[in-house]
Amino acid sequence: MRKILYLAMLSFVSGCSTMEGVTSFTSARDTGSLHENERRLWHEAAEFDSTIERSDQIYKDSKATAYLQKTMDKLYPEFKGKINVRINNSTELNAFALPNGSIYFNIGLLSRMENEAQLAAILGHEAVHFIEKHSFQERVSTKNMAAFSVSSIPFSTLASMSSISGFSQELELEADKMGYERLVKAGYDPREAHKIFQHLADEVEALGIEEPYFFSSHPALVDRIEEFKRLSANYKGKGRIGSKTYNSLMTQIRLDALRNDIGRDRFKSVILVMEDSKKRKYYPAAGYFYLGEAYSRRDENGDANKALNAYKKAVKKAPKFSPTYMRLGMQYMKSNDKSKAKYYFKRYLSLAPRDAGDRGYAKQYLKSL
Amino acid sequence: MKKLLILITLALLTSGCMQPKKWTLTDDMNGVVKSKSFQMTVPERWVRLTTPLTWEYVEIDGENQSMLLEAMTVTRDGADLQSINVIRRYPDNAFPTIKKKSRASMLPPEVADLYVSELRKRSGLERLKVLTNKPAKVGGKDAFRLVMQYKNDDGLRIRIVSYGFVDKTGFYTISYRAPYLYYYNRDYKRFTKLVDSFRQLKGAHEPPPQIPGWMKIFT
Numbered sequence: 001m002r003k004i005l006y007l008a009m010l011s012f013v014s015g016c017s018t019m020e021g022v023t024s025f026t027s028a029r030d031t032g033s034l035h036e037n038e039r040r041l042w043h044e045a046a047e048f049d050s051t052i053e054r055s056d057q058i059y060k061d062s063k064a065t066a067y068l069q070k071t072m073d074k075l076y077p078e079f080k081g082k083i084n085v086r087i088n089n090s091t092e093l094n095a096f097a098l099p100n101g102s103i104y105f106n107i108g109l110l111s112r113m114e115n116e117a118q119l120a121a122i123l124g125h126e127a128v129h130f131i132e133k134h135s136f137q138e139r140v141s142t143k144n145m146a147a148f149s150v151s152s153i154p155f156s157t158l159a160s161m162s163s164i165s166g167f168s169q170e171l172e173l174e175a176d177k178m179g180y181e182r183l184v185k186a187g188y189d190p191r192e193a194h195k196i197f198q199h200l201a202d203e204v205e206a207l208g209i210e211e212p213y214f215f216s217s218h219p220a221l222v223d224r225i226e227e228f229k230r231l232s233a234n235y236k237g238k239g240r241i242g243s244k245t246y247n248s249l250m251t252q253i254r255l256d257a258l259r260n261d262i263g264r265d266r267f268k269s270v271i272l273v274m275e276d277s278k279k280r281k282y283y284p285a286a287g288y289f290y291l292g293e294a295y296s297r298r299d300e301n302g303d304a305n306k307a308l309n310a311y312k313k314a315v316k317k318a319p320k321f322s323p324t325y326m327r328l329g330m331q332y333m334k335s336n337d338k339s340k341a342k343y344y345f346k347r348y349l350s351l352a353p354r355d356a357g358d359r360g361y362a363k364q365y366l367k368s369l
Numbered sequence: 370m371k372k373l374l375i376l377i378t379l380a381l382l383t384s385g386c387m388q389p390k391k392w393t394l395t396d397d398m399n400g401v402v403k404s405k406s407f408q409m410t411v412p413e414r415w416v417r418l419t420t421p422l423t424w425e426y427v428e429i430d431g432e433n434q435s436m437l438l439e440a441m442t443v444t445r446d447g448a449d450l451q452s453i454n455v456i457r458r459y460p461d462n463a464f465p466t467i468k469k470k471s472r473a474s475m476l477p478p479e480v481a482d483l484y485v486s487e488l489r490k491r492s493g494l495e496r497l498k499v500l501t502n503k504p505a506k507v508g509g510k511d512a513f514r515l516v517m518q519y520k521n522d523d524g525l526r527i528r529i530v531s532y533g534f535v536d537k538t539g540f541y542t543i544s545y546r547a548p549y550l551y552y553y554n555r556d557y558k559r560f561t562k563l564v565d566s567f568r569q570l571k572g573a574h575e576p577p578p579q580i581p582g583w584m585k586i587f588t
Contacts, residue, residue, distance in 0.1 A: 054524030056496050090495055264495060265467040265486040297486075299469075330476055357502040361478050364504045 024132045028082040031101070038099075038136055045100035052088070052104070059089040059107050059256075064249045068105060071116060072123050075186045076131070083127055087253075091260045091269075093200055097126040099135035111250060111257040112199055112273075114282060116242025117183070117192035124179030124186075132178070134171045176224065180231055189239030194228035197221055199279075207268050247282060254283050258290040267294035274310075285317035289324045296327075307331075322351035326358050329365065338369050345369075391419040395443075401566075406439050406457045406538065406573035407508075410566035412559040417443040423578070427465045427491070436462045437577060443563075451547035451556050453563060459577045463540035466491045471540040477504060480535050481513035484542065494519050507543065508567050510534045518549070528553045532564050538573040 025031060034042065052058060068085040076083060083101045091108035098104075103126050113119055129135070167175075183190050201221040261270050273279045274291035292310035295303040308331060314324040329344035345362045352359055393399065395411045402411050404421045411417050422440040426433045439457040442448065458464075463471035464487040471480070481502050489497050497519045505514035512534035520526055526549035533542040545560040547553040 051522050054520060055522050056498075056520040260495065263486055264489050297467075297469075326478075330478065334474065334476070357499065358478060360503040361476075 022133050022137050025079070025130075027078040028080065031082050037139075038133070041136060041139070042100040045098040045102060048098060049100070049102050052086075057089055059087040059253070061087060061249075061253065064110075064253060067245065067249055068119065068123070071120050072103070072127065075120055075124050075182045076127050079127070079131065083130060085123065089256075089260070091257050091264065091266065093203070095122050095126055097129040099130065099133070101130045103127065103130070107253050107257045107260070111254040111283075112203070112279075113196050113250075114199075114243065114246070115192060116246045117188040117190075117240060118196040119246065120183055120186065120188045121179065121190075121193035121196060124182045125175045126179075127182075128175035128178045129167065129171070132171070132174060134167050134175070137171065138167060176227070180228070184235070184237075184239070187240050189237070189241050190228075190232040190235055191239075192241060193232065194225045197225045197228065201225065203269070203272060206272050250282070251284050255286055255290075258283070258287055262290055262293045262297065265297060267297040270294035271298070286314060286321040286324075288314035288317060289321060289327070292324070292327065320351060322348055322353075322356065323358070325351065326362060329362065333365055333369065342366060342369050392416045393419050402441060402443075403570065404439050404441055404455075404457075404572075405575070406570055407455065407541070408566075408568050408570055409441075409455060409543075409563050411443045411563065412445070412556075415443050415445045415559075417441065427462075429466060429468070434465070436465050438462075445556060445559075446552070451545070451552045453560055454542070454544045454546070455563075455567070456542050456544075457538075457573070458540045460535075460537070460539050463535070471535040473535060473537040475535050477511055477513040477534065478502065480533060480540065481515055484513075484531065484533055484540075485515065485517070488517075496520070505532055507532050507534050507541070507564060508569050510536060510569075525550065530557075530560065536569075538569075541569075543567060 065085065065087055068087065072083055072085050073080045079101070083103060085103045085105060087110065088104040088106045090106040092106050093109045093112060095103070095105045095109055103123065105122070109122070110119075113122075180190060180193065183193060204221065258270055258273070261267070270290050271294045273283065274287050274294070280287065288310050292307040292314065295307035295310060308328075311324050311328050311331070314321060315328070318324070325344045325348035329341050329348060332338075332341035332344060345366045348362050349359065349366075352362075394416050395402075395413055400410050400413060402409055402417060418441055422438065422442075424435050424437050425440070427436050428434075437459055441455045442452055444450070444452045458471070460471045463469065464483050467483065467486050467490055469483050469487075485497070485499055489495055497517055500516040500518055501514075502516075503514050505512045512532050515529075515531045515533070517529045517531070518526055527546065528549045529544055529546045531542050531544040533540065535541075543564050545557065547556060
């Protein structure tokens with residue numbers, strides 16, 4: 001029944017791609033002539049961009065950012081220079097578009113994807129929100145025109161009118177459909193598209209969390225997966241998948257995402273990723289250290305041993321990753337195994353950078369042993 | 370119903386919930402501030418709360434819960450410009466947002482990690498950065514000294530320095546928070562003097578108080 005409703009909605013969407021009175025952009029040139037009310041919306045979006053920039057929320061990785069931008073330009077060459085992709089230093093599984101063409105991709109979502117085709121599927125979707133002026137459409141459709149008479153509109157208003165918190169189901173379906181077409185047109189393998197949604201659906205279920213923002217108002221993930229599978233069922237081409245470049249650029253991002261997850265106490269997410277061999281294979285071996293941290297944080301029966309095993313694996317598979325030695329030193333010191341504790345603290349000091357935060361502790365503990 | 374309302378109002382007026390945030394200017398007569406569990410010397414000509422706060426609301430999984438604590442705030446120009454907070458949390462709710470207890474056996478770096486996670490989760494400041502994390506001593510106990518920083522929405526750098534330690538009576542922090550621009554450096558030395566003056570008192574070893582039943586009505 002749910003599927004029938006979904007298909008009915010999709011056919012409705014395909015019949016009315018733009019709302020009456022709101023014309024979509026056809027190329028970058030169109031963005032030069034905006035309706036006065038639209039200009040206000042763009043102004044808000046620019047303010048939002050500045051806030052994100054000023055408050056240090058941009059993840060600084062010029063190579064990865066350039067790669068995301070290049071992928072976007074491949075999908076929408078006619079909008080080159082108008083759609084700007086940035087990486088947001090947040091582990092939430094989210095990506096969002098602002099009405100002025102700024103697109104933010106969280107490191108949390110980037111680290112969960114497996115290749116360029118999957119990246120392109122999300123970028124393709126987000127760009128449609130900009131091109132089809134979905135923020136503007138929602139304002140018009142909610143008859144919220146009074147808001148335009150206010151010169152300074154709070155960011156929360158903008159957030160509710162951008163894909164940060166998701167659009168209506170019809171607009172999300174439109175973005176899915178048009179994004180999919182672009183994916184195929186740009187030469188990507190569309191059979192990859194459903195995989196990212198499947199991956200995230202697994203995560204949402206395993207963690208017992210509410211669907212993250214990216215999906216909050218979207219059609220249910222399961223319907224979406226089925227629809228993407230249906231769309232790509234007859235695809236016979238040999239589209240680009242692009243695993244190698246993608247995964248080499250994501251190495252540090254994945255490690256930082258794991259570290260940030262631990263830093264925010266999202267240990268369940270780390271355990272989910274690092275205990276699943278299909279997911280773990282995309283992560284650097286130092287990820288085992290964060291698995292150890294995650295078990296230490298969870299602190300259930302048997303977790304102390306699981307943490308110790310994970311740290312040992314980290315030593316074996318990522319022998320130059322210094323934080324593991326510090327943790328092992330501390331563990332052995334607490335269990336009064338002085339010789340092992342000394343060994344690990346010494347190893348830590350020999351490997352850790354001179355300005356590493358924990359050096360002081362390691363020196364102090366070595367002295368006391 | 371009327372009786373219940375009167376009772377609630379009376380309870381609020383006579384208890385911690387309506388604790389008036391009265392501030393007093395410190396001078397050489399009242400520079401040493403004593404709470405139940407600790408004492409410290411507050412910089413002269415700064416203002417401090419007249420009585421420590423004894424509980425707070427903490428949002429856990431979207432719901433407000435009341436938590437016992439002992440907290441003292443001092444400032445010179447106003448809490449937004451610079452503030453020093455001295456807080457004792459009881460072992461069972463040492464890190465309430467991340468639902469972790471404190472144990473006397475925890476090492477300072479472990480405590481520091483939990484503390485940062487608690488701050489990030491509670492404030493929503495995923496971008497809070499740890500600049501340094503070094504060993505320290507507070508009141509003769511092994512402690513951490515964390516220097517953290519974040520930029521607010523206007524791009525202003527806010528720096529936080531926290532000293533913290535755990536023992537069997539709970540988790541103690543002494544934190545200084547100020548905009549890096551002008552205020553941080555100006556008042557930092559006064560903060561370190563306050564840290565040096567910190568002493569734990571015998572009262573710390575008394576059993577923790579109970580949260581009054583009426584307070585739970587509002588949580």
